[in-house]
Amino acid sequence: MEIEITAVGGYEEVGKQMTAVRLGEDVIIFDMGIDLSKILLHENVETESMHSLDLIEMGGIPDDRIMSDIEGDVKAIIPTHGHLDHIGAIPKLAHRYDAPIVATPFTAELVKKQVQGEKKFGFDNPIRKMEAGEVIQINSKVTVEFVNVQHSIPGAIAPVVHTPEGAVVYGLDMKIDHTPVIGDPIDVDRLKEIGREDEGVLALIPEALNAGEDGRTPSEKVAKEMLRDLLHSFEDYDGGIVATTFASHIARIKSLLQFAQEIDRRPILLGRSMEKYSGIAERMDLVEFPDVGMYGHRRSIERAMKRVMDEGKEKYLPIVTGHQGEPRAMLTRMARDDTPYEIEQGDKIVYSARIIPSPINEGQRHQAEKLLRMQGARVYPDIHVSGHMGGDEHYDLLDWLQPEQVVPAHQTASVRSEYIDMAEELDYKMGRDAHLLRNGDSVTLTE
């Protein structure tokens, strides 16, 4: 069986991830993401009504026109988790393939939300839910197994394609977290087992995000301890405390809910994406949200804020959108004094997030912080740990799986070549069994 990997998107950037793996005559697509950073460069772009070709032109979604060069039929589209750089292009591209979306339940719900907003294209691919640990049959010889991993969103998995030639492991957006706050620890035993199986691992497609950095990413438990330490230090404060984090980071929100209650404040979620992600998490029983208000629409948010102001800011802990200083997010609007919630001298703003590195984010975040400080707010940045592997975790993963070939993804060539530097310590060699693809490139793994 000829096995070929095609880099469709995400091999020149962090964003718009999409990889096709051909197994003889069948093809599996992993991820179909959007690169919002490319789109937000332009003004007044409304992606929902745009044609895919215009978005491709902008560099905003993968250029999947090369899929027509691949001789095979797409049998499944498998997003590894629900972040937009992995599912955001599904509304624009999935309809071209006669194949189901196969995803964990949380990811599947997010895909559904995503396609609801689409105004240009229809979408009727079936969505099939599958839990970590389960397996789907692609054809008589090929199955895909979902191995549980941990990332900064629930429901992340590493899909493993089992073939007669060995396994192909697609390992993006994950960390080796043994003590997560939601869900099971990453399934290291299964990964090691796959590495030891007879047919072995034919290829690993890892993310390369932090491949050049030393050390390991701390467990989400460490972020939880940081938050506990900080929020408990505010125990006696009788003014406003506001927290912001990634809306999709349900584990972080869970910790915030817990510590809000421990310091006698009622948590309240404000902002459209807060409502979206936490609403799904609540319906799926991922977290208990007893008596936690969630408000996504402008009017209901304002009503909730008025109630907070009436009853006393010291009784509440609003958890809001806006950690990157996004111009229209809640915290930015609060900074502009454009909401009923009033920031006063000494109020505390907890950023349980880091700035996603880009001068644009840094400028916007700086502006929001500055406006908050001018109102007297005190700012607590970086109460956060990453959801991505550190360099050392990459080393371990490679060591466990012992793949014959490795195809790093999800970064520029420059950073991916740092991944390969690391792999060369484990006797891989660039060009021989460590491949530095560009968007549009393919590599055949079998002779």
Added chain:
Amino acid sequence: MEIEITAVGGYEEVGKQMTAVRLGEDVIIFDMGIDLSKILLHENVETESMHSLDLIEMGGIPDDRIMSDIEGDVKAIIPTHGHLDHIGAIPKLAHRYDAPIVATPFTAELVKKQVQGEKKFGFDNPIRKMEAGEVIQINSKVTVEFVNVQHSIPGAIAPVVHTPEGAVVYGLDMKIDHTPVIGDPIDVDRLKEIGREDEGVLALIPEALNAGEDGRTPSEKVAKEMLRDLLHSFEDYDGGIVATTFASHIARIKSLLQFAQEIDRRPILLGRSMEKYSGIAERMDLVEFPDVGMYGHRRSIERAMKRVMDEGKEKYLPIVTGHQGEPRAMLTRMARDDTPYEIEQGDKIVYSARIIPSPINEGQRHQAEKLLRMQGARVYPDIHVSGHMGGDEHYDLLDWLQPEQVVPAHQTASVRSEYIDMAEELDYKMGRDAHLLRNGDSVTLTE
């Protein structure tokens, strides 16, 4: 005669500079600037129609209400040069004082332009023009002399107040440039002479901008050589070349005009402030602008650009606004493909400016550059030298003048204390004869 210095603005920031010097019963105000960085944090602010108190509240202009505590009459308002952080608050504040504006001709023209736009307050202070080297009598015992200096705008001077107690030298925004491109070199002989005079120098009020940095700022001649070297390297290029610089930096524009002609391109100035500053410079015969188009209004700019596109981009060198990535400036609009001028693969964008340090500027500039690059443009940043003294020039100035006291201005306390660290090498001492004032503070120099 009691002499007192009051820090009105610019002693906690770079921006909104204003200092009052009381000489017995008479007062001289130096500079009346605006801090646009504070104002631009807010959206949709139109300063022209705003009340001064609102701008004071925002931190945008000096809080001159403390002037009422000073027992004396304002006899003159002296801006040292025409940058907005030195003249921008004149429309809002000058009308409260029954005193003329005294300025060099170029600065005076800019003050006139500035007050023309004002919609809230009237302005009828007389404007008196005075050249570098000339002297104005304030009262029977006090005169003010304008000493020629060099800065990144024509017409910059250091005003020196001669009193029976010694001189007070107000030395902001200057560099020790012996080989400038426009105007005479800084008048070092006169400064040294003032330092040696019998009554000596009672006080120096220096800028502290780069006081903590090593070395000296290169002459504007070095920037000219850098530009010459770069533009001549484009001699054979037959596509578009666009340059951007500070519109008020007439010396830099003069160099750009020269090299444009040397490589057989017709320079053309585009953007509202380009027209404003260069128009004044032309009327005052500071530079020859033979056959150089200047266009400030949207429609005339677009017409000019269409002509450029018709005749061939290779025949022109547009010099445009937008070096900081300002959202509405010309270069940003060109980056957004929002003008008739088309950027093509290989076109050259020369930034004869540096990013004024702030995450907001960095974000905006990054965004503009990114959009330019996406169209194929090649970017040449930092073809620039500063208009401010380096740390070593501060050392020399202090050494020449030997003031009894020194009152650094134009920076945060933290950077101004680095000025004082430097002054302590020359045997000054913080709190004794080196004063770290805050906005609103005064220091009496005589017993």
Added chain:
Amino acid sequence: MEIEITAVGGYEEVGKQMTAVRLGEDVIIFDMGIDLSKILLHENVETESMHSLDLIEMGGIPDDRIMSDIEGDVKAIIPTHGHLDHIGAIPKLAHRYDAPIVATPFTAELVKKQVQGEKKFGFDNPIRKMEAGEVIQINSKVTVEFVNVQHSIPGAIAPVVHTPEGAVVYGLDMKIDHTPVIGDPIDVDRLKEIGREDEGVLALIPEALNAGEDGRTPSEKVAKEMLRDLLHSFEDYDGGIVATTFASHIARIKSLLQFAQEIDRRPILLGRSMEKYSGIAERMDLVEFPDVGMYGHRRSIERAMKRVMDEGKEKYLPIVTGHQGEPRAMLTRMARDDTPYEIEQGDKIVYSARIIPSPINEGQRHQAEKLLRMQGARVYPDIHVSGHMGGDEHYDLLDWLQPEQVVPAHQTASVRSEYIDMAEELDYKMGRDAHLLRNGDSVTLTE
């Protein structure tokens, strides 16, 4: 009673801390530190045999000759904790004062060790041990109380001088840690109580180390979680693991001992200062060291290492000196392959410390890391939290104590003026009640 504060050392640098507080005719000295960074600039300096005047000349110890200008008798020398920048000059300077050293037991032991090495001067000041919470009478009207704080070494206290005019709080080198690993949490209740007492707080002398930084320093418990997370991730590794940290950071060493045991490795302490500090901690029962070898002398270290190599590196966790890449420390010698312990491919080096910021440290640490990596080691940097307050803790401390005056110490003027920026948010004012002293300056607090 006239109360005067004299800045003897540490008001132009981080290092060689020394402050004198005169209470009428009696004087208390707080800290007597050394600035090793100044001394290590020179080659082959052996401080033990040097005269104090030569060290003063070098900038290595406080210039206490100004003590002769203070009209009063020194009644006590009080080091707040045992770091060298607080006790390192005692062997050189204490003999000039007829006064006891008053310190917590751990600090007192370190002072004893320090004076043992001295070769130039005699030392016969009595050493008086006093626990946190206890009080010493200075004269009929003045007492000093030790308030328990947390820092990166055991036995840290904030001494509070109680006078009829109010309290003087000397608050250097501490953090607001509610969940420390050794000792009691910082005594916030007592600090708040002192702030509320009738006579109030006359003055606070805080460190200014991180005054300009946002946020709070995480608890030592967070560092413990980071270490737990990392070391447990090595559970299955069967090669060498080496950890390095500050030898005086007994809490960190305690965590390392615990996790070593949890992953079935025997901890072993190697290096002269490891033996010194941990030896004292063991004798004082601060930590249990069951079956932990401690070796300080070259020969015994090498014997221990040979045993480790014989029995198997996978059975041990050496905790060694050298986290800054110091040329003669253990880890650097291991990097140079100059010890019996062999580093092999995949071995893990845990830096439970950060680089103390200085280009010299960065160069040395880089060199050591590079040599380790060339042998195949994997490096885990920054498994650490600081022992100093973040900016927000400074804000809280000021808010609790409400001192009439504040005199920041332990930094350059530039950073201390950032402390004052922060204090001005709480209505202090530079020059009025917030004092920016230089080494050698005094300020009288009472009229």
Added chain:
Amino acid sequence: MEIEITAVGGYEEVGKQMTAVRLGEDVIIFDMGIDLSKILLHENVETESMHSLDLIEMGGIPDDRIMSDIEGDVKAIIPTHGHLDHIGAIPKLAHRYDAPIVATPFTAELVKKQVQGEKKFGFDNPIRKMEAGEVIQINSKVTVEFVNVQHSIPGAIAPVVHTPEGAVVYGLDMKIDHTPVIGDPIDVDRLKEIGREDEGVLALIPEALNAGEDGRTPSEKVAKEMLRDLLHSFEDYDGGIVATTFASHIARIKSLLQFAQEIDRRPILLGRSMEKYSGIAERMDLVEFPDVGMYGHRRSIERAMKRVMDEGKEKYLPIVTGHQGEPRAMLTRMARDDTPYEIEQGDKIVYSARIIPSPINEGQRHQAEKLLRMQGARVYPDIHVSGHMGGDEHYDLLDWLQPEQVVPAHQTASVRSEYIDMAEELDYKMGRDAHLLRNGDSVTLTE
């Protein structure tokens, strides 16, 4: 004719450059450099007496054992210029090849000096001098032409191999300088001509040093203007002025000599490499050194310094080694007060060099500067422009030559992949015609 390029050294680092080009059965070696940064990590290494295998093991010189896999005879060893990372391994490796060294006269002299110091290996390769513009016949079908380029040392060339299959251009360590201070401008006309020839360019092997950076490197003339501006600003200073720069940077030294004379100071060259490089330049009449002392040995240096001290520092401008803070260089010894030349308050130290980026250099330079400042010196850093192409020059070179294939050298894979990003703008493609080799890799250019 089969043409193959083998990356021997410098394809994973900046340093130890060595590339072999096989043309049918003949081989040409370009460069044979040393990587001192690897060697200086170790203590007390004396390279002169070391065996090549030990140096290879350390990573200090190219691992040329792979040369035995190349089926062909080495016909020439061609160093492009005389820097150690291009000629430093000749004493260790050249004797293995029965081939002449072919180099420009200046480079040839430096090779001779280099092999003189060798203590381990013999050296009897003939050295053949060839000027830029000349051609050498390799075999009946192959010639090598030296094209004149500019770099930070005299005598730099780009060797071009003319073959029936097209040209192979080896373009390392150069800049597109049209207005150099010594020698002819880079021969752009010839490069363009080669690009236009019928057989075209088969391959370009460029350096990738700054390929990811924007813009162009300014001409050496700009550095000259910076120096002129600075040194003339010292015209009235009557104390010591000391300059330091790269000893091999004869153009820079020429400028220093000129400005020294213009400000009435006698230049004097101090330090072993100053004497070595300038001595050769003088003998070759590259620069006039009228009445300039050059001293390389400790005793003669000290005598010269005593004379300077006796006659008056204000009469001299010592140009010394030590711009990187190297522990044994002259300026470092002056900083340690270990020479007869006394640094006094106000003396000026001109660094006409930048720090070569590495934490070790930064630490050493910081230490030297600190010691100089403690003696009162004022420091002027970065009076310098680079000798390497900026990103835009790479773009132009590629555009002129239009090579069929491009093989970037002289950097890590990560930076070289940035070169390829740039090349992809000109329609190259990684893996197809843009090759990212590692030390030891080969690529065959012809079918």
